[in-house]
Every structure is written in C-alpha cells, then in structure tokens.
Amino acid sequence: MDTTTLGLRERKKAETRQAVHEAALRLVVEHGFDGVTVEAIADAANISRRTFSNYFAGKEDALLYGEEERFRRLVALVQEQPPGHSAWQAMRATILDLYEEVGTPDREWAIRTRLAKKHPALLARQLANHAALERELAQAIADRRAPARPRVMAAAFLGALRLATFQWIEEEEARSLLEVGEEILDEVARPFT
Template identity: 70%
Template sequence: METTVGLRERKKAATRQAVHEAALRLVVEHGLDHVTVESIADAANISRRTFSNYFAGKEDAVLYGEEQRFRTLVRKVRAQPPALRAWQALRGATEELYREMGEPEREWAQRTRLARQHPSLLARQLANHAALERDLSEALSERESGVPPPVMAAAFLVGLRLAAHLWSDEQESRTLIDVMNETLDHVARPFT
C-alpha cells in the first residue's frame, strides 16, 4: 500500500518544524525564562492559538527535534533483522539513524546544554526519555538478550545520554558518533 503525504500534512510538518526552530533560536539567544509562547509564535509567524495546536508549551517546542529522533530510533530498532540480538539491534538502529541524519549541528549541542541548565526543560526531557525507554523495552521484548528488556533499554539510554553530555562538554572536538560508539562499547560489556 502506497502512502503519500498530502499537501496539508506537509504544511503542518513545515509549520511544526518552523515553530521548533524559532523556539530553539529564541531560547538559545535569550534563555528559556525570557521567552514566551507569544514570542515564539511571533517569530514563527503564527498565532498563539496555532502554536497551541502544535505544542503544549515552549519546552515541547524546543525539544521537538529530539522527540522525532526518538520515534525514528524505535522504528529502526523494530525494523532491524529478527536474528539480531537485542543489543545489536539497538546499536544497528542507532548507527543507521545517525548515518541518515548526519553529524548533529550546533543546535543539538545547544539543546543538550540548555536541558542541563533549565529545570523545566530537563523535566520535559526526562519525561521524553522515560517514554523512549518504555517504547524501546517493548521493541526489544521479542529479541534474545539474556537481560530483561527494561534493563537493557535503560542501560542503552544512559549510554546515549552520557555520550551526548561528553560530546557537548568537549565543545564538539570529536564527532558525536565517535563519542557514542566509545561510550556504548563500555556500556555493552555486560550485554554482549
């Protein structure tokens, strides 16, 4: 069955992305506490009401890109060859995701730093990570691992978060994928 995205859906996706980019830019420039939903809506050339159709708050708008990557990661884990053990499926899906999206831009490092500075962003990010952990655990439940899927999903995500923090703190002297692979190699020892 062929699925095509219609004009309306493409316009919605473009608006959502524009709001996300405006939110991120304003928060990086002015700090989360000095940015309002109204200022984000103005910067994205939409109304406050339209903003509310896309995001529950400014934190959601800032973290939208990360949420999209999380959804893609879960889909890619599910699409890995069935013969792969759970940890191999996680690593394969992650490498595939980063090959497709390329090396993250400064925006990603800025968001990582922002999340560590603002409690409301950190809280929203932790909620997103908890949802990702549940979804990954479910995606791993059909795979052989010898380790309960929730434990493996949690350990994997700790490795990803640590890699992101290390990469961000290094001021991007190495690529994220290099830092991630090194970190996940250490985390993987009990699972492989």
C-alpha cells in the same frame, strides 16, 4: 477525502511544527530560556498563539521537538533491524543507521542539551520524553534475544547515549558524537553481549 489531501495536510503540519521549533530555538539562543514567551515564539513562526497551542503544550515541547522526532526514528529503526539481531545488536546497529540518515549532530543538538542542563522546566520535560522513549524502545526489543529484561537494556542503552552526549559537549565536540557514543556503548555492552 483522498490520500493526496491527507498527505498535503500532514506535510503542512510537519512544516509548521518544524518552523515553530526552529523559532523557539533561535529565540532561546538569542534571549535565553526565561526571556522567551510562547507568544514571542508564535509571532516569530508567524502563527497565532492558539495555533501554537494546537501543536505544542508549551515552549519546552517546542524546543524539544527535534529530539522527539529523532526518538521516534530511533524506535522505528530498531523495529526494522533483521530478526536475527539480538536486542543489543539491533539497538547498536540503529545508531549507525540513524547517523547515516541524519549525519553529524548539528549545533542545535548541543544547544538543546546545554539548555536542558540549566533549566529545570526543560530538563523535566526532557526526562519525561526519555522515560517514554525507554518504554517504546523496550517494547521494540521485547521479542528479540536478550540476556536481560528489555526495560533494563533500553535504560542502559539510552543512559549510554545520554552520557555520550554529555561527554561530547564537555569535550567541546573535539571528537564526533558517533566516536564518543561508540566508545561508551562498547563499555556498557559488555554484560549484554
């Protein structure tokens, strides 16, 4: 099998995942989390229930797909930071890099965060994703100069990002998420810099 075919298949899979994610988010906004079934999401994405199951374990996973993709990109960007950066500097620089790539968070980000705060099943899935991200981020900074254990630094960094997101939403997006995030990261960074 040539790489062109493999590349096309991977793009098609990514497009299907994104379509399912967008359908899930749209339906949940329209009908509420509890008012949406996997079957309804599959129908809205124009796929079968079985195809849905090939991509996602449940509607929680479909809703959180965009967040998971950002997590993967965050870890990759940390790994790409110059070797001379300390662990905290590498994570901090990544926020600016990710912001430049993705831009201002969209309404989807705020909607997902609000939904997760209201629905235990979604919150549980999101917390599991965050725990996995914490482990991956700790691995990504393990070889960098750090005044604390990598897992402690990763947890502090991600906790600051979560707090920034919650504060941004509570302020009804009066300031940019980047501005709120940098303010909180500055506070949290004191022991690590």
